[in-house]
Amino acid sequence: MDTVERTVTLPTDVTGAWELLTDPHELAAWLGDDVVLHPVPGATGRVLERDGTDRSLVIEEVDEGRLLSWRWWVDGEDPDRSASRVAITLSPTPDGTLVRVTEQLLPTADATASAAASEAWSHRLLHLESLLLLAAAVRG
Amino acid sequence: MTRDAEARAGVVFDALADATRRAVLRDVAERGPLTATELAADLPVTRQAIAKHLAVLRDAGLVDRERSGRETRFRATPGPMADASRWLDATGSAWDDRLSRLAARARDTEAASGRE
Numbered sequence: 001m002d003t004v005e006r007t008v009t010l011p012t013d014v015t016g017a018w019e020l021l022t023d024p025h026e027l028a029a030w031l032g033d034d035v036v037l038h039p040v041p042g043a044t045g046r047v048l049e050r051d052g053t054d055r056s057l058v059i060e061e062v063d064e065g066r067l068l069s070w071r072w073w074v075d076g077e078d079p080d081r082s083a084s085r086v087a088i089t090l091s092p093t094p095d096g097t098l099v100r101v102t103e104q105l106l107p108t109a110d111a112t113a114s115a116a117a118s119e120a121w122s123h124r125l126l127h128l129e130s131l132l133l134l135a136a137a138v139r140g
Numbered sequence: 141m142t143r144d145a146e147a148r149a150g151v152v153f154d155a156l157a158d159a160t161r162r163a164v165l166r167d168v169a170e171r172g173p174l175t176a177t178e179l180a181a182d183l184p185v186t187r188q189a190i191a192k193h194l195a196v197l198r199d200a201g202l203v204d205r206e207r208s209g210r211e212t213r214f215r216a217t218p219g220p221m222a223d224a225s226r227w228l229d230a231t232g233s234a235w236d237d238r239l240s241r242l243a244a245r246a247r248d249t250e251a252a253s254g255r256e
Contacts, residue, residue, distance in 0.1 A: 002149075002150070002153035002224075004228055004231045004232045004235060006232065006235040006236060006239055007239075008239040008240075008242065008243050010242070010243060010246040011246055011247060011250050012246045012249065012250055016246070016249065016250075017246070020242060020245060020246060020249070026245060029241060029242075029245045030238055030239075030241035030242040030244075030245050031238055031242075074146075077146070077147075078147075081146075081147040081150065082146040082147045082150065084231075096246075099239070099242070101235055101239065103231050103235065105146070105149060105150045105153060105227060105231075106150065107150060107153075107154050130156060130221065130224065130225075131225075132166075133162070133165055133166055133169055133216075133221065134218055134221045134222070134225060136166070136169040136170050136216075137169040137216040137217070137218035137221060138218050
């Protein structure tokens with residue numbers, strides 16, 4: 001439930017799709033107004049969005065043509081308390097390339113220890129349960 | 141979202157990562173306010189375990205404690221859940237926007253290369 005997932009199929013092959021995800025000129029057309037992003041693990045970057053939100057990022061995984069992930073947080077905030085991980089995967093389809101994006105709010109530093117002790121759970125089920133709990137709590 | 145709300149959303153997700161804890165919160169939300177003893181009678185865990193789960197839920201702002209006499213009852217407070225929901229909505233909307241711009245860019249690129 002701490003993860004958002006979205007997909008889109010692009011009418012282009014995987015090479016073209018990867019270009020759209022990693023070329024500076026292309027990134028400025030969709031990810032943000034002003035983007036500094038080098039697809040190299042550990043590289044820092046930034047994304048200035050249309051609404052003025054300024055984010056700093058650190059690239060995590062890069063598997064050319066398949067996966068790009070980074071950790072980002074809003075400038076001025078404590079990365080240990082409000083960072084999230086974005087992971088973008090590409091897979092070829094008959095119509096082009098399927099792009100799947102997930103963004104997961106990362107556990108706060110002090111919650112990592114307790115999270116490690118938690119059992120595994122299904123994201124979708126947890127999301128549904130949380131909505132039911134919210135509805136019950138609001139009714140109560 | 142404000143930075144505080146986003147941080148609270150993370151704490152909420154962490155608190156809800158445990159199935160028993162979710163069961164405690166569900167019970168409190170549906171039948172509350174309840175004492176720890178009443179919760180222990182309802183769920184297959186010890187009162188001690190209930191107390192620990194309630195402490196985590198309190199830290200996350202998901203339950204509130206009310207004392208009346210010698211009894212302490214817990215009730216659900218939906219505010220942080222709303223923050224968590226808002227994070228999901230805001231983040232989902234942001235990606236909807238980005239991906240539709242990405243798709244438009246891909247179409248423009250394909251159209252341009254088709255004309256070469």
